[in-house]
Amino acid sequence: MTDVLPLRATAIAQDGLFIGGRWTGATHDRVYATVNPADGTVITDVADGSAADIDAAVRAARRAFDEGPWPRMSGHERARILLAAADLIERDAEELARLDTADMGKPLAFTRIENGFFAPAIYRYYAGLASQMSGTTHDSVGSAFAYTLREPIGVIGAITPFNVPLLLATTKLAPALAAGNTIVHKPSETTPLSALKIARLLAEAGLPEGVLNVVTGTGAAPGIALVAHPGVDKIAFTGSNLVGQEIIRASADTLKKVSVELGGKSANIIFADAYLDEAIDHAFNGIFYGSGQVCVAGSRLLVQRPVYDQVVETLARRAEATLPGDPLDPGTVIGPLAHQLQFEKVSSYVRIGLDEGAELVTGGQPHHPQGSDSGWYYRPTIFKGRNDMRIAQEEIFGPVITVIPFDTDEEAVALANGTKFGLASAVHTRDIKRAHSIAAAMRAGTCWINTYAQWDPGISFGGRKASGYGRELGPEVMHSYSETKSVWVDLPVGPDAALGGDLSL
Incomplete structure (x- = not known):
């Protein structure tokens, strides 16, 4: 190897799981090794979270949504924290690039661009949209005035793949947070390190406790537990077609919202x-x-x-x-x-x-x-x-x-x-x-x-047919992380209404 591995990789992994704003070990203190694909060496041991750890993370996210300040902050307040996160990601861009390069093998020339330029750009873009979660007003209908609100969905379960670890997490975390949701993030078991680092950076930026929770772990059990959990309101998944189909089927019991960005044969x-x-x-x-x-x-x-x-x-x-x-x-x-x-x-x-x-x-x-x-x-x-x-x-x-x-x-x-x-x-x-x-x-x-694979945070991305449904990036994704509420206001009617009430003798 031409250079050392990220100096903080071991320290980051030893922090464990990030649940409720605190670092904790996995159930029974289980760990597993994350391996450098360039030479087969072990980078470090990572907490091996279980369904019990997913449950703890969901409960923390649920409390943060139901009782905490994040969904109740103004969009401007959330934007301030997202902008601070973008600055911190830029500050530690080299470390983040080396973590993903060591973890998944993508050349450093590319992870530097993905993690040092694109990821901060996405956080800044959605910081700009955080204060634009507006509804619509309608002319009076009969005796009522009606308007709509855009509100956060609740707890988001984000499941991300190994191939672009930090960036594909960012395309979910940034808009979900901008909309006022709380999150449980399950990164790929083979590329978990940058997810743990981002949890630390978002906490440093001022994200309240429990708003972002990160559970690393091996096998299908943590992901299945997240999809099936009744405390989760939406699953956002990027990965294979077959796993996406399983997630859609498993989500039916709790009628979760689901967005899936699956495979391609472009x-x-x-x-x-x-x-x-x-x-x-x-x-x-x-x-x-x-x-x-x-x-x-x-x-x-x-x-x-x-x-x-x-x-x-x-x-x-x-x-x-x-x-x-x-x-x-x-x-x-x-x-x-x-x-x-x-x-x-x-x-x-x-x-x-x-x-x-x-x-x-x-x-x-x-x-x-x-x-x-x-x-x-x-x-x-x-x-x-x-x-x-x-x-x-x-x-x-x-x-x-x-x-x-x-x-x-x-x-x-x-x-x-x-x-x-x-x-x-x-x-x-x-x-x-x-x-x-x-x-x-x-x-x-x-x-x-006359080009290929160009993108911008403001242009939506997603698939058709077996490549999934829902969109990431662009303003459209904010609808994927929010709900519409209709509000009706009864209005007085009749010739005496303008005078404030019934004046009959």
Whole structure:
């Protein structure tokens, strides 16, 4: 490794669980190891929370919502604390970046941007919306005047994945807090460290006790307990399609609100008239950023036949020249996969692709950086294939792309929409009419034109079909974390009403 691990990682983990504004050990003092995927070494031991710990956290969040000041503060007061949190995240951005790099293997060059720039930007954006939780007024209806209020939902259960640990937690925590909710956060068991650090920073910013609770833990039990708990009013989940379906089913007994941002198999379309150099850059970054462990990864590259061979050859040369490396090296573009199970999943899908008859252009095997014989590294992998293959239909969540030829606009749209997923899409062309017509035809929550994976806190994000429902980011998400209350006010009626009452003798 080119640099030391985060110096405070062990101290942060030893704090334990964050419940009711205090640090505490897990039930029976259980712990588990969080492992650096770059070399397989143990970073530190983390509290292994149970259903009992989830119950304690929910009760703390419930008290903070029902009795505490946070939901009763003005939006301006909440904004002040969120802005302070943004400043603290910027202050400790390097530590937060190193925690996520050590925990999940994403190159430091990327975690510095995600945690040091994007995360504070999201907190600042929702601080700006905290005071805009306004309802509407209505003309008198019969003998009444009516208006609506926007109120916080209550206790939010936030369950976040391993691939973008701090940022995907931020997209839930910031708007939920801005709306006045309290939260129990269950981070991924493989990447818990930045969640614990954020709990400390939010407390330092002035967040009242019990408003944010963080329970780390292994296995399905803590998440199941959170979803089933009657004290939780909404679940906000990002993760796999299968787990999302289980959460939706489990939430039915308590009629919780649920928003789920699930997997994708996003189509990235390159037409023959595209600016090819830029399109190939976007195709490369769209699949190999984060070693392909990104929900919007452009894992299906649809290329118009006249430029198909050129695009494949150019993309392959670049992939072969960009081997995985030490994620703490600022020059590394591709790091290891986040954990062993993910490595095994990617390896199995490469075998499936070969068995299906896909043509392996490059990659398809593990890789160890120079001087290393450990870590979950996998070479950037490119297949030529068909849209009906499993490698083109199922989410691999790794550095594997299937390049599929097409001829016409109609065929491109049919291929792009020809999966159960609908998270993201892209189209590269110089024809503005074609660009907008293709974007309109895509059954996906996002479509990029002549770019890929751009975002802004003010633009909503989410999926269609099996990619889930509900939105994150943008002003729309504030409705996901608030309820509408209608208020009716009886008004006096009749000719004597203006004089203050009944004047009859």
